[in-house]
Amino acid sequence: MAAQIKWSRRTGILIAAPIGRIDGNNYIEVQNALESGIDPDERAMILDFSQLGYISSAGLRVCLIVAKKFNPAGKAFGICNLSDSIREIVTVSGFHGIMSIYDSQGAAIEAITGQAGSGTEEGAQASETIPIRTSVDFDIVGENIQHIANFTIEKYEYQNDRTLTLKEREAVVAGITNALWQYIERLKTRRKQLLTEMFKSAETVLEKVVAQADK
Numbered sequence: 001m002a003a004q005i006k007w008s009r010r011t012g013i014l015i016a017a018p019i020g021r022i023d024g025n026n027y028i029e030v031q032n033a034l035e036s037g038i039d040p041d042e043r044a045m046i047l048d049f050s051q052l053g054y055i056s057s058a059g060l061r062v063c064l065i066v067a068k069k070f071n072p073a074g075k076a077f078g079i080c081n082l083s084d085s086i087r088e089i090v091t092v093s094g095f096h097g098i099m100s101i102y103d104s105q106g107a108a109i110e111a112i113t114g115q116a117g118s119g120t121e122e123g124a125q126a127s128e129t130i131p132i133r134t135s136v137d138f139d140i141v142g143e144n145i146q147h148i149a150n151f152t153i154e155k156y157e158y159q160n161d162r163t164l165t166l167k168e169r170e171a172v173v174a175g176i177t178n179a180l181w182q183y184i185e186r187l188k189t190r191r192k193q194l195l196t197e198m199f200k201s202a203e204t205v206l207e208k209v210v211a212q213a214d215k
Contacts, residue, residue, distance in 0.1 A: 003033040006051065011113055014038065015105065017048040022059030024144045031062040038066070043075050046108045050081035058147035060095050064154045067099065076100075080108040093151065098159050145184075149176040 003026060004019040016037060022030050038045065047063060049055070063079065070077035080102040082090060090096045102108035109115075153172055157163055164172065 003029040005030070005033050005037070007037055010046075010105070010109055011115070013044045013046055013109055013112060014042050015046045015048055017051050019051045021052065021054035022062060023054065023056040024058045024147055027056075027058040027062050027147075030059065031065060034062065034066050035069075038069060042070075044112050045070055045077050046102075046105065046112070047077075047079045048081050048105055049079060049083070049086055050105075052086060053083070055086055055089060056144070056147060057089075057093060057151040058144065060090070060093055061147070061151040061154045063095075063099070064151075064158050068158060076112045078102055078108040078112060080105050094155065098155060145177055145180045146173075148180060149173045152176060 006017040006019060008015045008017070014037075016034055018030060018034075045066070047066070067077045069075075078100040081104060082101065087096075090099075090101065100108075100111070102111060149172065153164060153169060
């Protein structure tokens, strides 16, 4: 899926609003689109998720890569307008602990510039947003293990300002892959147990209804 990003600028801050979803199928395109839209002399950037329906760990890694460009002193980076489902992914992954997250675009601008009064500009944008679809399609189901490993490494390097060697990276990826496969096997077993319990529950309900009808 081709990357769709809506660009704008508010009080001198570059704002990028990805549209749709960022996952293992299009994260490279999204990363390229975001990086190509950032001039070397940009001082601040906000990622506005108001039009984003879903983001996977691959997408969160893209955010970290972009955020690194604004690490130097005098620069700023933030993310705003997270839906409940995306906020859950951000929280579960620990991403919220290393990134500046804001409830609204206005709040992000105020925090970066130290100036209030951005509400009217944000309000003008609100009518242009795309409705977010809320469904099981946006849940974390069958997340790609490789993307989780890469995101975990990227988060560590971002937090510690350190780049792992190739040998270290390979060892980490191997360890994470092994650990997560063990979780998946346990989930498969638990899923089978739950399905069995669901069928038994359905039979119990049927028997109760029939028994009451026969009285």
